[in-house]
Amino acid sequence: MTTELSAVDPDTTRRLLHQMLRIRRFEERCVELYSTWRIRGFLHLYIGEEAVATGVIDHLRSDDSVVATYREHGHGLARGLSMRSILAEMYGRQEGCSRGRGGSMHLFDAATNFYGGNAIVAAGLPVAVGLALAAKRTGSDALTACFFGEGAVAEGEFHESLNLATLWDLPVLFCCENNLYAMGTPLASSESDPDIALKASGYGMAAWPVDGMDVLAVHHAAARAIATVRAGEGPVLLELRTYRFRAHSMYDPERYRDSEEVQRWRERDPIDALVAHLRERDELDDDALGAMEAEVSAEIDDAVTYAEAGTLEPVEDLERFVYTEGSSAAIQPQVSR
Amino acid sequence: MSTLTYREALREGMRAALAADERVFLMGEDVGLYGGCFAVSLGLLEEFGPERILDTPLSESAFVGAGIGAALAGQRPIVEIMTVNFSLLALDQILNNAATMSHMSGGQFHVPLVIRMTTGAGRQLAAQHSHSLEAWYAHIPGLRVVTPATVADAAGMLLTALEDPDPVLIFEHGGLFSLSGSCPMAPCPLTWTRQPSCDRVTTSPSLAMAQGCTRAWRWQHRWPTPWTWRSSTSAPCVRWTRRRCSRSVGRTGRLVVVEEGWRSGGIGAELAARAAEHAFWDLDAPVERVATAEVPIPYAKHLEDAALPSVQDVTEAVRRVMQ
Numbered sequence: 001m002t003t004e005l006s007a008v009d010p011d012t013t014r015r016l017l018h019q020m021l022r023i024r025r026f027e028e029r030c031v032e033l034y035s036t037w038r039i040r041g042f043l044h045l046y047i048g049e050e051a052v053a054t055g056v057i058d059h060l061r062s063d064d065s066v067v068a069t070y071r072e073h074g075h076g077l078a079r080g081l082s083m084r085s086i087l088a089e090m091y092g093r094q095e096g097c098s099r100g101r102g103g104s105m106h107l108f109d110a111a112t113n114f115y116g117g118n119a120i121v122a123a124g125l126p127v128a129v130g131l132a133l134a135a136k137r138t139g140s141d142a143l144t145a146c147f148f149g150e151g152a153v154a155e156g157e158f159h160e161s162l163n164l165a166t167l168w169d170l171p172v173l174f175c176c177e178n179n180l181y182a183m184g185t186p187l188a189s190s191e192s193d194p195d196i197a198l199k200a201s202g203y204g205m206a207a208w209p210v211d212g213m214d215v216l217a218v219h220h221a222a223a224r225a226i227a228t229v230r231a232g233e234g235p236v237l238l239e240l241r242t243y244r245f246r247a248h249s250m251y252d253p254e255r256y257r258d259s260e261e262v263q264r265w266r267e268r269d270p271i272d273a274l275v276a277h278l279r280e281r282d283e284l285d286d287d288a289l290g291a292m293e294a295e296v297s298a299e300i301d302d303a304v305t306y307a308e309a310g311t312l313e314p315v316e317d318l319e320r321f322v323y324t325e326g327s328s329a330a331i332q333p334q335v336s337r
Numbered sequence: 338m339s340t341l342t343y344r345e346a347l348r349e350g351m352r353a354a355l356a357a358d359e360r361v362f363l364m365g366e367d368v369g370l371y372g373g374c375f376a377v378s379l380g381l382l383e384e385f386g387p388e389r390i391l392d393t394p395l396s397e398s399a400f401v402g403a404g405i406g407a408a409l410a411g412q413r414p415i416v417e418i419m420t421v422n423f424s425l426l427a428l429d430q431i432l433n434n435a436a437t438m439s440h441m442s443g444g445q446f447h448v449p450l451v452i453r454m455t456t457g458a459g460r461q462l463a464a465q466h467s468h469s470l471e472a473w474y475a476h477i478p479g480l481r482v483v484t485p486a487t488v489a490d491a492a493g494m495l496l497t498a499l500e501d502p503d504p505v506l507i508f509e510h511g512g513l514f515s516l517s518g519s520c521p522m523a524p525c526p527l528t529w530t531r532q533p534s535c536d537r538v539t540t541s542p543s544l545a546m547a548q549g550c551t552r553a554w555r556w557q558h559r560w561p562t563p564w565t566w567r568s569s570t571s572a573p574c575v576r577w578t579r580r581r582c583s584r585s586v587g588r589t590g591r592l593v594v595v596e597e598g599w600r601s602g603g604i605g606a607e608l609a610a611r612a613a614e615h616a617f618w619d620l621d622a623p624v625e626r627v628a629t630a631e632v633p634i635p636y637a638k639h640l641e642d643a644a645l646p647s648v649q650d651v652t653e654a655v656r657r658v659m660q
């Protein structure tokens with residue numbers, strides 16, 4: 001941890017640790033639940049990357065919006081979706097945050113402006129631009145944090161979105177989670193110039209790389225970026241350099257990287273690093289860490305119980321929600337001033 | 338004739354083409370180093386090298402367009418799109434360029450491009466990973482759409498597609514990759530009529546068809562004269578000719594169309610319309626369609642199952658036409 005950042009107050013630091021632990025332990029339990037067939041479909045784990053969502057989302061206000069990808073359990077938890085509703089979703093229960101219709105890749109929550117859970121690479125970026133456009137049009141200083149992998153940088157939607165957001169000065173915080181691989185494709189095989197922050201600068205926005213394994217560095221960078229975006233100075237892109245410790249999804253022969261590389265990155269585990277930092281400063285002892293782990297574990301047990309007891313939506317309801325039920329989106333007459 | 342899986346048959350088909358013709362090359366996301374997201378191209382990079390097996394960035398529009406360009410210039414590209422869901426990012430290239438080039442240029446230019454992609458639901462992958470858009474593509478003149486449903490067709494249709502001077506889209510159902518069967522490794526016609534003994538499910542693309550074929554034998558003994566017109570191609574729209582149509586419908590006077598895909602505007606709708614046009618007087622019962630419920634595919638297993646055509650749906654439809 002760099003000295004500049006060690007000034008963060010211990011409460012914040014412990015909060016960040018707690019959040020990262022929730023995400024890590026939750027996903028570790030998900031792996032077990034997957035192997036016993038409680039969870040199905042694709043399951044993309046965020047293990048190793050927790051510092052990114054944790055450090056950024058910690059700063060967001062309730063009126064801000066979040067757009068994420070299929071690797072979004074961490075973002076959902078950090079944003080305040082209940083662990084119960086996320087796990088119930090993965091169980092396909094109607095108590096799930098998307099009523100069991102979305103699964104792991106499609107967590108949604110209107111209450112926290114959590115707009116998914118998008119499983120098409122780069123498809124979230126234009127939507128984030130639109131959410132920001134709406135905020136700007138209504139005079140709000142709310143922003144949209146948009147998370148995506150570095151694989152998305154090769155898609156046209158990345159470039160079109162960055163251009164539009166800068167052209168129109170829209171309040172988007174683009175968070176590129178650069179974990180070096182898009183499935184089995186290393187960044188160097190995918191980008192003619194692998195400097196993602198530089199690419200974003202080309203569109204005229206502030207952009208810089210951040211150590212995504214250091215939650216305090218992420219927290220610090222996000223604070224700066226968010227201040228710029230909220231001040232109406234247009235979008236910012238953070239290139240958060242991180243690493244996925246596990247397979248792309250549940251199964252992946254990992255022919256594209258060697259185990260030593262994974263091991264080297266594991267030595268930079270963001271949770272271990274933060275624990276070490278806190279211990280060094282006598283801000284966390286074994287008891288406190290044990291208590292935190294116990295609390296997290298109890299929360300997970302509770303979520304499992306909840307999901308297990310969840311109910312299945314009746315098959316007769318299959319065709320619900322294809323179109324909006326009930327409300328009307330009629331044009332509202334102008335109120336004269 | 339060797340026994341292969343559907344996955345191996347596709348790989349062997351590609352390998353044969355790569356070995357036979359220098360102009361053939363494969364490109365797509367993770368087709369090389371990773372071996373293909375469904376392991377179809379596993380080993381081809383090692384065998385043919387990076388000049389022939391090209392890993393692309395996540396840029397569907399660019400690499401499909403590049404496939405079109407290379408085909409225009411005389412190459413024989415095979416482009417793999419991981420799944421049909423992502424082909425939507427390349428739809429502009431497929432429709433506005435690949436499908437139109439020959440006609441729009443007054444017959445001067447041709448796009449001998451093969452695009453392979455995985456299709457279908459059934460694995461709890463939810464609404465953005467479970468599309469069956471064969472009918473959509475089949476709507477477009479200038480494209481050929483094929484949905485191999487057997488191991489032999491997987492290799493054979495690929496080889497035939499590579500001989501075609503025009504763009505061919507091959508839809509490989511995700512539920513079929515492990516299917517095993519005999520594989521003659523020979524080009525086969527893109528329109529494919531099989532022995533009339535297998536089942537009475539009249540026509541059903543791909544997985545629906547494969548399932549129909551293996552499960553429908555149960556009804557075989559209950560009703561006389563089953564006739565199967567098994568289709569593995571959208572070409573029924575083009576090639577279900579008056580004669581074929583009336584011959585197959587005339588056999589039983591009944592038509593049940595089974596497809597995985599939304600009902601409205603589906604392949605089944607087209608076939609039913611053809612039957613009404615060409616075989617109206619041969620029909621003894623209204624045409625029945627068994628199709629996917631008109632919802633984005635839900636994640637929860639019981640809902641996904643309910644959305645997809647089931648053996649029970651087919652049984653009931655057959656019962657109704659036989660009444």
Ligand SMILES: Cc1ncc(C[n+]2csc(CCOP(=O)(O)OP(=O)(O)O)c2C)c(N)n1
Pocket residue numbers: 071119120121122148149150151152177179181182183244248366395397419423426
């Ligand atoms: C448009 C599109 N193409 C391909 C895929 C298949 N796919 C899913 S995730 C993925 C890799 C994405 O990598 P990256 O954006 O770096 O994110 P990461 O998975 O590393 O978090 C691919 C190729 C997809 N979902 N969408």
